[in-house]
Amino acid sequence: MGKEKLDQRFQETLNKGDKLFVPYIMAGDGGLDVLNERIQFLEAAGATALELGIPFSDPVADGPTIQAAGLRALGEKVTLRGVMKKLEETKADRSIPIILMTYMNPIFAYGIKAFARDSAKAGVDGLIIPDLPMEEESRLTGDLTQNNVALIRLAALTSPKERLEKIAQKTEGFLYAVTVKGTTGAQTTFAETVGEYIQELKKMTDTPVLAGFGVSTPDHVRQLSEYGDGVVVGSQIVNCFHDNDRETIQKLIQASKKQAAH
Numbered sequence: 001m002g003k004e005k006l007d008q009r010f011q012e013t014l015n016k017g018d019k020l021f022v023p024y025i026m027a028g029d030g031g032l033d034v035l036n037e038r039i040q041f042l043e044a045a046g047a048t049a050l051e052l053g054i055p056f057s058d059p060v061a062d063g064p065t066i067q068a069a070g071l072r073a074l075g076e077k078v079t080l081r082g083v084m085k086k087l088e089e090t091k092a093d094r095s096i097p098i099i100l101m102t103y104m105n106p107i108f109a110y111g112i113k114a115f116a117r118d119s120a121k122a123g124v125d126g127l128i129i130p131d132l133p134m135e136e137e138s139r140l141t142g143d144l145t146q147n148n149v150a151l152i153r154l155a156a157l158t159s160p161k162e163r164l165e166k167i168a169q170k171t172e173g174f175l176y177a178v179t180v181k182g183t184t185g186a187q188t189t190f191a192e193t194v195g196e197y198i199q200e201l202k203k204m205t206d207t208p209v210l211a212g213f214g215v216s217t218p219d220h221v222r223q224l225s226e227y228g229d230g231v232v233v234g235s236q237i238v239n240c241f242h243d244n245d246r247e248t249i250q251k252l253i254q255a256s257k258k259q260a261a262h
Contacts, residue, residue: 002148006049006097006125006173010208010229013048020174020210020230021221021256023237023249024051024101026069027086028078030241035083036090038241043096046253051128051232052087054080054102060131065235069242080106080115087122099126099152099173107140116143126150126173134167154178155201157194168204175205177228180213198227218255230256 001008013020023042027035042050053066055073062070080102087098100119107115107129119127127149132140137151144151150173155164157178168175179194194211201209211224212232221231233252240249 002120002125003150003172004148006099006150009048009097010174014208014229017258018048019221019225019256020048020208021046021253022049022051022099022210022212022230022232023047023253024053024066024232024234025241026053026055026066026073026238027083028055028073028076029069029238030072031076032078032082032086035086036093039090039094039096039098041246042249042253043094045250046257047096048230048256049097049099049125051099051101051234052083053234054083054100054106056103056106058105059103063235065238069238080110084118084122087124088118091123094123097125098123099128099150100124101128101130103131104129112140113143116140116147116149119144119149120147124149126152128152128154128176130154134163134170137170152176157197161200164201165204168201168207171205171207174208174210174229175201176232177201177209177211178213179211179215179224194224195227198224202228218251221252221255225256 010020025038039050055070055078059067059070127144141151152173153167153171154176155167155178177198198209198211208229210230210232211228215221215224215231215233216236224231236252237249240246
């Protein structure tokens, strides 16, 4: 289903009056054997879609928590090919859309055509590549389109309006509004201008706008969802799984639901 599955799930959630909640986990943190169970837990808890990180030795957008998770996964000998294989094997066990987050280096090493083809076979619906500039996208957009995998673009606080408009018009699935200047990681507060920034992005695109980087409490989820269509939560989810604290994950997801918004 790919791109359509992502669009349909997002629209259904928004139509119910809920906000979109996309948790991030690092594939292979704790070993690949736990991956399917964690995906099923997040789906049952009410997550809209799942962002699945691929461990990489030089993760430029990741803060300390996600870097540590990546190192744990690399210590378990987890590779992009291994993750693809596991996703394909367990495809029938889930209905939640899967979004891969990886860097260009592993995709080049895999082979762009093979990566796009295997993503579709594994049931991957979307892709986030933090180190892929808009000017270089044409290297893989053709293959992704052919295999119906959405390319989700990131909008940075530091980008000029003209560039943000181009990114917003090209994005598929959703527009990822980066809410901090820097890498991922839990924040205590956000800049006062973040709400205005998210609202500006909403005017630039018909796709949902999700805020991410630093979202770590139910209050953050509610606060940022007021401006846009929902949130992406990474470091806090990674920490919770590492500490076996699933109750906090459920509270974060519940904060995106209509009955919890007020």
